[in-house]
Amino acid sequence: MKRFVLIYIWFAGDFQLVLSIGLKDTPILGSKNNNPRLLSKDIVSGGFVYNVSQNHSVFFYQKDYEEMYVGGTNFVLKLDMDDYHIIEKYPLEATGRQQCQEGPCENVITVIEKFQDSLFVCGTNGNRPQCWKLFSSVNNQSYEIVESYEGTGISPFAYTQNYLSLTVEGDLYSAAPLDMDGSLLQFRRKAGSRTHVWMYDNWVSEPTFISASWVRRVRDPDNEKIYIFFREKNSDHNPEADPWISRVARVCKVDEGGSKRFFQNIWTSFLKARLVCGFPEESLYFNRLQDIYVMHAEDWQDTRVYGLFTSSWNATAVCIYTVGMIEEIFQNSTFKGYDKDIPTPRPGTCVKNSRSLPLATVTMVKDYPEMTDWVHSVHNTAPFFISNNNYTKISVDQVQAADQNMYNILLLATDSGKIHKVLEAGSEPFIISETQLSSNSTIRSMKLDSKRKKLVVGFSEKISTVDLQRCQEYNKSCQECVLARDPYCAWTESGCGPTVAGGIQNIKDGETSVCPSTEEKRQGYRTKRETVSASPADLRTDHSVPLGVPFYLSCPIDSYHAVYTWEHGGQSSPCLQMRSNCLHLIPSMEQESYGSYKCVSKEKDYMKVVKIYQLAEQKMVVTKIITERTEPPRDRNHAPAFVPLIVWIALGQAVAVFGMF
Structure with a gap:
């Protein structure tokens, strides 16, 4: 039980320190000039060891x-x-x-x-x-x-x-x-x-x-x-x-x-x-x-x-x-x-x-x-x-x-094993994505296979292949496919896929007005909201949380060029960024803390709800505290010998939502 008490103290007391470490090698949200729009999650499409x-x-x-x-x-x-x-x-x-x-x-x-x-x-x-x-x-x-x-x-x-x-x-x-x-x-x-x-x-x-x-x-x-x-x-x-x-x-x-x-x-x-x-x-x-x-x-x-x-x-x-x-x-x-x-x-x-x-x-x-x-x-x-x-x-x-x-x-290789995909359209560069190929060695060789639209990258331990037509990364909606400004990809009725004639794109500025509206169909294309996007029920997570405990909410970052906010009770607050997540800290649950929380992203003219949380009060009575010791510690330098049940619940909820441990 001592181990979990230490985790609780770190989690609640040193959050800002942890946050700064998490952001050391992560793009800052909303910064467009020098940061990739997307951090690719799927590493490589093939290779040789x-x-x-x-x-x-x-x-x-x-x-x-x-x-x-x-x-x-x-x-x-x-x-x-x-x-x-x-x-x-x-x-x-x-x-x-x-x-x-x-x-x-x-x-x-x-x-x-x-x-x-x-x-x-x-x-x-x-x-x-x-x-x-x-x-x-x-x-x-x-x-x-x-x-x-x-x-x-x-x-x-x-x-x-x-x-x-x-x-x-x-x-x-x-x-x-x-x-x-x-x-x-x-x-x-x-x-x-x-x-x-x-x-x-x-x-x-x-x-x-x-x-x-x-x-x-x-x-x-x-x-x-x-x-x-x-x-x-x-x-x-x-x-x-x-x-x-x-x-x-x-x-x-x-x-x-x-x-x-x-x-x-x-x-x-x-x-x-x-x-x-x-x-x-x-x-x-x-x-x-x-x-x-x-x-x-x-x-x-x-x-x-x-x-x-x-x-x-x-x-x-x-x-x-x-x-x-x-x-x-x-x-x-x-x-x-x-x-x-x-x-x-x-x-x-x-x-x-x-x-x-x-x-x-x-x-x-x-x-x-x-x-x-x-x-x-x-x-x-x-x-x-x-x-x-x-x-x-x-x-x-x-x-x-x-x-x-x-x-x-x-296609730019970094000394830390990453590939940045940068669009040249006019005089302004646009970093489409970043793909991490290796976290423990530098890129030694690189060869473009333009015919197959692949980049072959050599490390000391392997040869990796990057698929340059990674259109599945933008497959949630027409708007996200267009915002990517990726010439390899275009929106069709089948979703975001390799570019074909007649596909929907806006490479020059990424404005999503070219996409069909939610209700109507245009030229046989359906919006992704109508076909494969998540419904509000899929976005929603319910939690029962006791009064007085700290609680963290988290939603995934889909684009590092977007601005993310948390909306609750008619008010909005900026997110705290940690790596590829946006967080919202509730220091101590109070009556006004309960209700619906929406994680909302906005990029250019496109706004979407990424995650919804519904928090309800958990009623409980603690009748007895069980300890591992029969005697209290003799000095303050010892960690507490027990943790109340309410702390266990707070830790369990935070771990479940935040996914840290």
Whole structure:
């Protein structure tokens, strides 16, 4: 009985402390700008669990194929995308174990690419990077290694070192250290039919490469370029200056390097510019580029670049650029530090025979590769999205809504194992939902399966799949389906489901006036109130409560963009939020405390009753108090030896309603 007395004291006396702990990682009700509207309850729709936890994993997936390749430590898995069963397993342990110089002798797979009609795989190979060409089963063998290659410059020596890879029309581009300490890092064309080309040493300073992307020009393939996104050490050593500067660079796909006399095997078209994300008018910038997602468009100029940045004040921002805007800087800006006439052809120009470029043009690329002007975002004066969440990865899906318009959905991974689904509709972001995928590990890999509308997420212990068409979350009524502003979902007579032509939506502002009224039918649609919604009787809970005891009421939070209130006796009071519940505390039951209590939510123009409680007085007489002791405690430091029956009832009611214990 002592245990329950302590619970009672904590529950009644330290409620505010408990409330603050509960809200530590929970959105604040009614706050729309930086909080998800919905916290998803159902975790994932499928996935794969590793036998042994992986420190590192890499995904390879092509949208027209039914399988995905996953690289871990000493293996590559070929997984079926529908049910994640293993189709094939390629064991790739480190070779030459006796030559491992330090650390565990493991082969951590870092690169998986389709290259020259085979699967090209590279790994750390016990600090001796190696690459292999893999083919599928032959003569009942589980795998076949056709050839192996020295992998320095393609794979890092350790998975913790910086690297990236890209294949373009049979050529392999990569950035990986040339030395075991992680140094001599640069972007190269490392293998394929074209000449091997690399960077001039002075072009970058301690770079961290983030991403590389080939942007097609169907009508002008000779002018196609490869864009490299990275951050590098700031040359400004002022204590107030940020130590990092974010960059975009580009090289021509047709670049074969300079002549034998000058710049042989060195990029002749390399240019770089500062990538700006922040508030230029206040000189306040997010300077640390974290991740990049490139959304390709039919017109190369409309290709969108989504950059994820962090700042020195622990905030994260998303800025959006177009390749057309980036090219505008490279084609028209002056060259930083150069004040003479610009030679012809202009440095950075793509030519079929780069070895024939004039010395003056190539010399300018060598000495003055940086543009004076900066690349600003589409929104120019401010980032598209700013958050206190520590986002680490970004993907962007494009969805055609019921109104036939295309909408972009940002999928942002946090460092605490969550995915935020953010609508880009105009200049204002709208966080549709938050899905918690893991509470004990961070997201290491992320791949968008746009064809199936799923997001594949890698953790150290598993691969999880997020269904992006989670329309059942908004299936209570037409209004809730519309308020979600989720382009993946629309309201039909069957409820809220994947978007179909003619479905009811209002993606741009979420106003629910598009929904049919409660009584009438419109175009064959029925409101959810008429079909599957809960009746008032289903919402109601009756309780008999004695006089003089504290009592708590609780209702679930359906939307973190709504405002919740408790209505009783013609008066309303705000709710106390604890995690995903709204609470109402009655410190001590009195005669006026009895009656009906309604938990009401209001979001935009939509109001609904979430929960109803009917409290009635419980008449009882306590004739005898039974104790466990025959003697009272000798001092005040001892807990009470007994609890009256009335306290037991109060605790039982509170536990039943609140669901705490």
